[in-house]
Amino acid sequence: MTPPDAPSNRWSDLDRPPLNTTALRRGLLRPGALWTSLDVVEETGSTNTDLAARAASANPPAEGAVLVAEVQNAGRGRLDRVWTAPPRSGLFLSVHLTPTxxxxEHWGWLPLLxxxxxxxxxxxxxxxxxxLKWPNDLLVTxxxxxxxxxxxLAERAGDGVVVGLGINVSLRADELPAPTAGSLALAEAVSLDRETLLRAVLRSLEQWYGEWRAAGGDAARSGLQAAYAAGCATLDxxxxxxxxxxRSVVGQAVAIDGDGRLVLSTGDGLQQPVSAGDIVHLRGAAGGLV
Structure with missing residues (x-):
């Protein structure tokens, strides 16, 4: 018999209770809603890998499928970076979207959205x-x-896109994967209840996705471009x-253009749009190197 305090026991850390799948489905899956299915798995390599494989299969899930893992052992970020965190210490999920x-050409806005x-x-x-740190990081202070x-992390899969999201919720300082990492707990969040946070994120995503889609993917007309710029710590x-x-380019980040690209003003007075790359904050608003 497995000891009750064994690391594999889902109740071994009472500060990090498991997600209640039934309650989440009851709160998020409803007629006419974007979210059509929601599954929570105890452990997997990567929710993006799993959901992308399903989306590219002969029997893909309907748009709005959500896959959540209590822990990922091969989570991925951009540039194939590894994303690790203790079990039930964060939100690790992927969603299937088909904005056909x-x-x-407007689908590149999905990770920014x-x-x-x-x-x-x-x-x-x-x-x-x-x-927001362009193009796909969430920052706390x-x-x-x-x-x-x-x-x-957004990836094309079948006729749509699978968007993965990882959020550090209750990680303590000694659990952080890197010196530049943080968590909601360390930022003194008023709530670390993962079910509350997950519902809030998915409802917000449903709203923004609906408005963007209703505008035909026009980021300016849907208000997405202005909202991203307003919350982007990379600008200025x-x-x-x-x-x-x-190659690398140094310049002042001056705008997010209509295609979601970061526009840099370089030393020679030119403006250069960047559509892909790794961004390092060199100086500016409090934070130093990020």
Missing amino acids: DVPV TGVAAATGLARAAGVDMA VDGVERKAGGI RTVRAELPGG
Whole structure:
């Protein structure tokens, strides 16, 4: 018989109770809603990998499928970075979206849209000021310093997109995966209840996705472009963009354009849009290097 305090016991950490799948379904799955199914698994490698495989299969799930894991042992971020966290210490989920009525050239807004939705939902439910680091990080402030508390990964799958979201909720300082990481707990959130936070994020995502889709994917007309710019900690700062192919560009981040690209004003007076790359905040609003 497994001892009650064994690490594999789902009740071994009473400060981190398991998610209640029945309650989550009752609160999120309703006629006419975006969310059509919600599954919680005890452990998996990556919710994005799992849901993307289902989406690309001969029998894909309906739009609005949600897959949540209590722990991921092979979670992925951008550039194949590993995302690790103790069991039940965060929110690790992926959603399946098929905006087939939106021109494909606008689909690049989906990770930015998810960032706005997550930041909005978490700010309301957790009482923590969230900021966005272009293109896909969620930041909190811990002891006056910006820290990464979440990340987003969007991947094409079948006829749609699978968007993954990882958020550090209750991680303590000695559990952080990197010195630049943070969590809602360390940012003194008023609530660390994962079910409350998950519902808030998914409801916010449903709202923003619906408005963006109703505008035909037009980020300006839906208000998404302005909302992202308003919450983006990257703007008005000097940054280094580490681009594919080993190149890098240093400049001031001055705008998010209509395609979701970060526009840099470089030393030669030119403005250069960046569509992909790793961004390092060099100086500016409190936070130093991020």
